[in-house]
Amino acid sequence: MSTYKFLLIISFGSFLFSCQQEKSHTVSTPLSQSYPLDSFQLKPADTIVFEEILLKSKFFEEKGNHDSVLKYDKLLMTLATETNALEYRAKGESYVGYDFREAQQFDSAFYYYQRAKNSFLELSDSTQVGRKLLNMGQLQYRQNDFYGSKESITEALQFFNKQKDKKFITWCWNELGNNYTSLNDFENAKNNYEKAINAEKNLVDKIIYINNLAILHSKNANYTKAIELLGNAIETIPEDFSEEEYARLIHNKAEAKWKLTNDNILHDYFIALKIRKNIGDKRGLLSSFIGFSEFYEHSNPDISKKYADTLIGLSKELKVPRAEIEALQILFRLKPDNIAYKNRYIFLQDSLYKEELKVKNQFAHLKYQDKEEKARLLALEAESAKQEAQLAQQETQKILFLSFSAVLLMGGTFLFFLLKQRHKKEKLKEIYNTEKHISQRLHDGLANDIFSLMARVENKERIKNTEFLDHLENIYARTREISHENSPVNIHEHFLDELKSLILTFQSDSITIVTKGLEDIQWATLSEQKCVALHRALKELLVNMKKHSQANLVGLQFSYFKKNIRLDYKDNGIGFPTDIKYGLGLQNAVSRIRSCGGTFTFTPKQGIGASIEISIPNQSGV
Template structure:
């Protein structure tokens, strides 16, 4: 790669003057952004670059004031590209450092990964222009490591190949350029295809491969046809180098002159390079020596200035990391204290809640015991005590015979047994199906037939103890209600299971009721609700009684 000579001071005042000129419109529309982007990326001449630079510089200031990070980063990227193309590498690096700082200061820098890749790519171009090849390769390798496979990684590979070529590593450069050229052919992009072909040809020429000159000339034709300004000058430059290496001075001067005439209409940066080519082809040794010395001085100055810019960025970055680390530690302390306070509060609240719930549970259990005792007492009084009193009355009378007395005593025994069964523990662990069938059959006699269906098809082992207890008690309530009130002669109890739901349908042919729930039916409904089940009653006087429970 040829040396870059820069008139930084000249460009500085030139650009500042254009920034303050009223030529650029203030309206930022998508069309104007696209138009000026084209001026920067595909300039026809130096004026295009300056116009694009000025446009994006103005809009960058506006977007920064509005805290529009996305737009600000985009404008900074365009500014850096324009500065680099204008030869203002020091300014380009400062612009890139500003953009990288903006990303690092953002609350979510990972969301700007593509912007960081583009900025680092441009930074590598700056380092290459300054002959800091190791730094350029370091930046490109870092960029590849953070880039996603779906991104245009081929551009980064092309830039790395450029550095290899500048270092004289032509075999390595050719290998990378071959990858780039094949990829560009697939995308049918003439400008980039011509660039890849020219780059490939230039290293092939260094390796004395006859395909080199063919590829460079073909690339030149494409670039002239598509009016690629920077590309056309690059082709002239590489052809000058090729023939100079072959010691074909006449042809080398021919392309050097073409390059100078072409650059004279476009960019001072290209013009300086073209003049350098002509000077190096001069027979005057003093002129050649002057050119080399001037090139070394300018390069050293730019290298020093740009190292300072990026070093300043790195120092600021380290200072920011230190500050962020201290803030993070302080934040962590506050978070720890906050969670400790919350934990203490939860512990105290949990203790209070535990004792409160325990107290309520005890009261509830006492209430349930009292209600159960009251219910049993009332039932014993209503059903057993009255019968005992009647028997006592009969015994006192003279007309009572022993057979009638025995029947009355048996009736009292049956009622006492039923009350005992209603309140005794239910074995829901061992063979629940048999336990349930035994319950139903105790209500069968010469006047009432009990029929069950599909109870054996229920997976009782998978049913919880709470649900089995509820099923037992609810059916017990229904059967007791049937015996007392319905005068039924036939009772049907059918079972059905779907997935984890059990449906049980009870029906009888008794006289029915008006669905004003008595105490027994209310108890049944309460039991079903405790296991989050449903109970549906269907009954009309004279048309039997039907209940469907699901749980």
């Protein structure tokens, strides 16, 4: 289904209704047809003058004199601007936008709607702001600027009140459905149409939205669903349903039925054609002529050509080149050797493309200018407010500055010494725990072994030289191990190698350690305190694994999580008991991690391996 054909058969009921409601004058004072423009005695801020101009505009609108309507709407806008009458200025800009839209001058219409939107923003009238954005989105849609239209209508929804602006919200959903349909986004189009249908209480508008949903299903080749929706809609139409929309329902249902079953649906086509001729719906006739021409294209090419020629004539009369393109496509299929059809088609396509591109660029430029102007005004307001605040508070700030400086100096000094003392205590505690740990290991391990060896020598036991040397080598190795545990840690760019060396130390034929993500971490940015804490904690886990866990497989995963560096440790050993009690080594490891602002979390699972998570803040902000 072509884009223009979709525009013809889809319902614009909400669009047309919004146009009708857009220009509504509430003044009831009579006005003579001969009341001349020059007779107005303009006085600043005189609301009677504004109301008289509105009446004059309405009078000429009823007479169909669009040039005069535009003239008086511009007068209202200009006078209101000169006298700072913001409410009437907003009305004037809105009405001028409407006038240009009726005159098919969409770029000018867009410009004045945008001005009206900004004026209503100054008035804090969110409903009118939303309506102007909706008008702008509708203009963009008519010019095939579907992405721009979607953006404007989505912005409009932010300004509508869910309780008092339900009608406008459903219009927005319907318009979004039209945009998504044109962009071939079936799911989003369907969702928006269904939201509009479910929320709409007015049966006339509900049927209009149902028609659009049915067209979406037809476009997606789901003709059965389209026929079902249109059939139900036709059965429930109210008495005040327009003949134009009724003809559209009949035509769309017949077309879906024809595409599904290839049945003869000329009877329904002729019903729609007759209605459109009777009410003078020339745009609807375009749709009928396209339908007839396509229907006869294969069965009777001469009749198909006749309708296509009629379509071209009417499209030229209405100045709708897209309808002519539809006709030329059919004619070219009927007579592919006709160069005139081909050349005319290419000319129209190129012209339309250039015109649409020009209008899209104008829309985008106007929106960009609007954003730039807003930014400029906000910057000026902010600068002005800032200068006023600085002048008003200058004297007070001098006094406060001196007082605050004194308090800050005293508070800072106190805080410095407090933190220094706290850090000193923590450092002493850490040193004490480390010394206690070393002492315990020397006493429980090395001292007892040395004493045992000395006793055997004193008792003159016979010990082989090799056995004696093995004992000494074992004692030496354990002494080195204690030394290495408390040796300095290489940090920053060398920390990765330090970790690799540590892990390699515990690798053996009976223990396999698998790492993941180790080299993905930016270790060079980590502070010394955090490097040392993580190194000691990991070493303590590996020592405990080797001594107690009976594990032969260890997994170490390093990763970023939120703003932290995370280490997940898992092994296949005997696990931790549920009532785990920390030894001195684990206590030190947990204390180091927490002193860095990190966490050290055990998951007790006795008998099925150990699972530990260590997390420390990442100062690099990765």
